[in-house]
Amino acid sequence: MSLKDSIPVAGLCPQGQYGVQDSLRSGFTSAKNELLPSHPLELSEKNFQLNQDKMNFSTLRNIQGLHAPLKLQMEYRAARQIQRLPFLPSSNLALDTLRGSDESIGFEDILNDPAQSEMMGEPHMMVEYKLGLL
C-alpha cells in the first residue's frame, strides 16, 4: 500500500506539548498508525465531503460556467462563519441547509454527537485567543 498525500508525516511534530508525544491524551506512538490507514475506509471517509464537493463543483462548472461554483462557494464560506463561542458546538444549520444535508439522516447524525464529546477546549483561553488578547 503506497503512502497517500493526505496522511501527515509522523515524527516531525508530535501532538503534545514541548514536542513530546502526549501519551495520556493521544496514546502511544506507533509508526504504523501514522503512515498507514487503520481501516480501509479511513481515507475515503475523511475526505468524503471534500471529494463530493469537488465533484459537484466541477460538474457545475462544466454545465453552467465558472460563476456557478464561485457563487456557491462564497455562500458556503459565509455560512461556515456563523458559529457560536469558540468552545461551544455549533449546529451549522445554515451550512446544512445549503448543502441539502438537513433532509437526510446519516451516521454522522447518530454517532459522534458533539454534545457528548469528552474533550472540551478551555473557554477562557479560547475566547482570549479569538479576541487577540493572548
Next chain:
Amino acid sequence: YALENIIHLKQIRHINIMLLISFVLMQDGVVLGADTRATSSEVVADKMCAKIHYIAPNIYCCGAGTAADTKKTTELLSSNLTIFSMNSGRNPRVVMAVNILQDMLYRYRGQIGANLLLGGVDCTGNHLYEVDPYGSVDKVPYIAMGSGDLAALGILEDGFKPDLELEKAKELVRAAIHAGIMSDLGSGNNIDICVITRRGVDYIRPYQDSEYKDNRYKKMKYKYRPGTTPVLTEKVVPLKLEVVQETVQQMDTA
C-alpha cells in the same frame, strides 16, 4: 490493515443472520418470507428474530448478513425515505428506496454487511429488488438469499410461474424456506411471511412454527405464589397526604 496477514487477529464474533429469505412476485402483490434464526458462529443467538423490516407502509425489506448492519441500515433507509417522500410530496416507491440504499452501501464499499431484498407495491406496480453489500442492484421476479439460498432457489425455480395466486405464492415461499431450513445449519426455527398488496400489508409472524419448538416455556412459571416466603412481622404506616392544590382542566373534545 496492511499487516493483517502477519499479525493474527482474534476472530470477532458478531451476530450474523446467515439466514434464508426469499420472495416471489405474484399476481397483485409481493410475498416475502424469512426464517427466524440468528447465529453467532455455532451458537443460535436468537430463535425468534425478525428479519423482515419495515421501510414504508407499502415497502418491506428482508435482510441477511450482520444483524446490526441490516437493522440499522433499514432504519436509516426508512427515515430517509420518509423525509424524502414528505419533501417531494410523493408516496414512497421501491426504486427510491433502492437508490438511497445503493448510494449508502457503495459509499462504505461493502464494509456494511447487509444483503437486502426490497419488495413493495407502489403506483408503478409490484417490484422486487436485490441489493448486495457493495451496492449492486438486481431487479428480479423471485429470489432467495442467505446461507440456505441454494435449497430455496431449487424450490423456487421449480414452482415459480408468472402471476401466481396468493395462496399458491404463500405456499411456494413457505416450501422454499422450509427446504432451506432442512438443508442448512444457519437457518431454522419459525417461518415468517409478509404479503404486500395494493390493499395493505399482512405480516404473519410466525406463519409456521418449528416442529422442534420448546414447549417448556408454557409450563414453567417464574412467578412464586404469595406465601412461599413466610412473613414474620408486618407493620403498616399510613402516609398522611393533604391536598395542596386542585386544578380542573377541561378536555378539548372538539
